[in-house]
Amino acid sequence: MSDPIQDPPGLAPYACRPSMSRGRLHADSRPDLRNAFQRDRDRIIHSSAFRRLEYKTQVFVNHEGDLFRTRLTHSLEVAQIARTIARALGLNEDLTEAIALAHDLGHTPFGHAGQAALNDCMTDYGGFEHNLQSLRVVDQLEARYPDHDGLNLTFETREGLVKRCPLANAERLGAVGQRFIDGTQPALEAQLTNIADEIAYNSHDVDDGLRAGLLDLDALRGVEWIDTLYRHVETDHPRLGGRRQVYRIVRELIAGQVNDLLTTSRERIEAAGPDSPAAVRARQQPLIGFSPDMYARHRALKDHLMENLYRHYRVHRMTTKADEVVRTLFRRFMGDARLLPPAFRTTPVEQSSPGGERGQARVIADYIAGMTDRFALEEYERLTDPRKLT
Structure with missing residues (x-):
């Protein structure tokens, strides 16, 4: 039998390795058939907080329809997109998947509306932010082990859950909060998952919004990027319509973002030449990201969704x-x-x-x-x- 903590083959020098993990908050038993990041992933999947995501809002409240995305299906889609990109960049797929599956564990019911309301209620008590709550869930609130609270995940997975953090909170987070004080970056797997999250919810909110009738495809074509994709699909499949047409547009929407992210990130990594995760973390700017052109397209679509979907009167109600x-x-x-x-x-x-x-x-x-x-x-x-x- 091979060494249970053997690093996966094919990792780039700047990828995180389970054998070099910065460890867990509490001493843990030696892994058996899985490396440290695979154990993190499995602990997340078996957690109560993960199961609850099935009945938490993405955009549409759970009872509004069986086919709309929930926090659970969204997390799975983020993991799928993130793993594809991680593999292409030589990053650690297991770590990337663990971060993706756990990134929304701290989200409130009713999506961002619930978070905004709870944050307002907590103004005098330290506020509320769902990324910090995700860390709180895995560090303290899950009760599964006899000798400590939380899931006892590795530093690398925990690091990836905190996308943003006010300086007032950074010190109390310990090692995972230090980068917000220093102005440095997390590992590439964490950077990647953050962007994969945006790719997933922008693209799939288009799909759900059209399915619900809150978005109109003709109006959506007012976004230049969507109009270009529509014309591509119409040229390749002139008789295609309905859900098949929407699916094809969304598919190309995701593919375009993924391909741009891969090309741009490869160029940045090659130019920077990091030889370890530590070299990545020491940087002040992320290496994973879109090209300026794709970022502008991404923002234009996001603005359209904000005005026409998230502020739609039915969603506002x-x-x-x-x-x-x-x-x-x-x-x-x-x-x-x-x-x-x-x-x-x-x-x-x-x-x-x-x-x-x-x-x-x-x-x-x-x-x-x-x-x-x-x-x-x-x-x-x-x-x-x-x-x-x-």
Whole structure:
């Protein structure tokens, strides 16, 4: 049997290697058939937080339709795109997949509307940001092991979960927060997954928006990039229409971004010449990214989606409902901690101690952020509808 921690073949010098990992927060047993990053991936997949992503909003609330993307399907699509690019660049696919699958573990119910509402509720208590919450989930909130909290993931996976971090929070994060203080970069696998996330949600929000009838293909052609892709598809398949036509456009949309990212990133890496992950981390600017032309196309599409999809009146209606649900839950729980399940309560003594109210607010934020869309709506009804007594 081969060495269980043997590095995968074909890795570039600047790729992260499990044998050279900066380790875990807690001592761990020796791997058996999997390397350290493969174990991270498996721990994430088996976590409760990962399963809950199936019922968390991407754009459309879970009950609005069975075919729309959720946080779970989005995470799988990010992983697929990221692994393809990682393989082409000689990066570590297992690490890339682990980061992709875990990147949304800290997301609230109701997507960005839920995060905005919870962040506003937490203004006086340190705020709320879903990337930091993802790290909190894997470091503290998952309860699976007898001798420590969290999933005990490697530094490299944890590093990839924190895309942005205010300096006020960076110091308390320890090693994974140091780059925000120093102004340096994460490993290439983390940089890659960040861009793969954007490729996935921009492209697939187009697909879901058209499926829902919130986006109009003729109006979408007002984006020059989409019009070019439409004309390519029309030339190659003149009789194609309906969902097949949309699928082909979205497919080319993804392929164009992936190919540009690969070409541009290769050129940057070759010019910089990093010979190790440490050399990558020491840089002040990322090496993974789009060309200026593709970045402009990407922004134009993003702006169109913001105006015509995310601000569509039907989405806005759900956004206002989500805001009301999250704010009401937070307000009720802060007003009376006995309304919380026992595992999320603090005692009156704890609440009155220095920092007690702040601690209680963080526990409530953990509880709300961990809810699925459906559970949040049910909890809201239980707290506000006199006919719902339990």
